[in-house]
Amino acid sequence: MRALMQLPALAAIGVMTSVALPSQAATPCELRSPPHRLGLLELYTSEGCSSCPPADRWLSRLRPAYSDQQVVPLAFHVDYWNQLGWPDRYSHRLYTQRQQQASGRNRAEFIYTPQFLLDGKDVRPTRSGDGLTPYLAPINKEPSRANIVAQASLGPSREIEVRGTAALAHGSGTAETYIALYENGIISKVAAGENGGKTLQHDFVVRALVGPIAFNPQGVATLEHKITLPADARVNALGVAIFTQDRVSGTVLQVAATERCLVP
Numbered sequence: 001m002r003a004l005m006q007l008p009a010l011a012a013i014g015v016m017t018s019v020a021l022p023s024q025a026a027t028p029c030e031l032r033s034p035p036h037r038l039g040l041l042e043l044y045t046s047e048g049c050s051s052c053p054p055a056d057r058w059l060s061r062l063r064p065a066y067s068d069q070q071v072v073p074l075a076f077h078v079d080y081w082n083q084l085g086w087p088d089r090y091s092h093r094l095y096t097q098r099q100q101q102a103s104g105r106n107r108a109e110f111i112y113t114p115q116f117l118l119d120g121k122d123v124r125p126t127r128s129g130d131g132l133t134p135y136l137a138p139i140n141k142e143p144s145r146a147n148i149v150a151q152a153s154l155g156p157s158r159e160i161e162v163r164g165t166a167a168l169a170h171g172s173g174t175a176e177t178y179i180a181l182y183e184n185g186i187i188s189k190v191a192a193g194e195n196g197g198k199t200l201q202h203d204f205v206v207r208a209l210v211g212p213i214a215f216n217p218q219g220v221a222t223l224e225h226k227i228t229l230p231a232d233a234r235v236n237a238l239g240v241a242i243f244t245q246d247r248v249s250g251t252v253l254q255v256a257a258t259e260r261c262l263v264p
Helices: 053-060 093-105 133-140
Strands: 002-006 029-032 039-045 071-077 110-113 115-118 121-123 146-154 159-168 175-183 186-189 199-202 205-214 220-228 238-246 252-259
Touching: 029 238, 039 053, 039 093, 039 110, 039 133, 039 238, 039 252, 053 071, 053 199, 071 093, 071 175, 071 238, 071 252, 093 110, 093 205, 110 115, 115 133, 146 238, 146 252, 159 175, 159 238, 175 220, 205 220
Parallel strands: 039 071, 071 205
Antiparallel strands: 002 110, 029 146, 029 252, 039 115, 115 121, 146 159, 159 220, 175 205, 175 238, 186 199, 238 252
């Protein structure tokens, strides 16, 4: 576990885009949140960090031990390792900024990799025999604080189209919504840096992040977004996650996700 970076001023999360995919239309994927609250598990990692591969492997083994009705995992590859011998092609400054924002909310003095956040708070699931269970159980017992209903489909212009709504259970408050496009089963050969010579496997890797999406005074966020895909993205390995989060406390009010259904 590495302490790496003092916290600078924070920037807004935005959209990461690129290009490519088949142009055929596909049957839309359905995203619908359950009546109970799901956990959002975030891993902050890097291919340049020698202590990160065990955390990556742990995340890859999350299913079927924990179902998609309990937790939605996302792996954010940060960019502050890139200048130390190996530029991680899945990294982005926006993911570093997201980690910085969480650390600021949690009054941490630095950010590090690998780091797991559940419900916006630091957790150490790989150090416990029960893994996530003690952390997840109280979250899953709570009623949902937002209702997410959406469709995601492969559009005619080589992009993912997401349409739907996120509706808060109570008011508009300080909530905001994000859309994450992620990819499973990535194999990466690292040629330099601390992991030089290793072949790494990654799952739940965030390839694009859209947000924050604001709520109107009635507590509804309209989701109408197009995400251009990275050139190397494999359509049959992609998934979409939508989550609503309180920007002040970091609490994730609800998550909805689907994977491996964006097949033309």
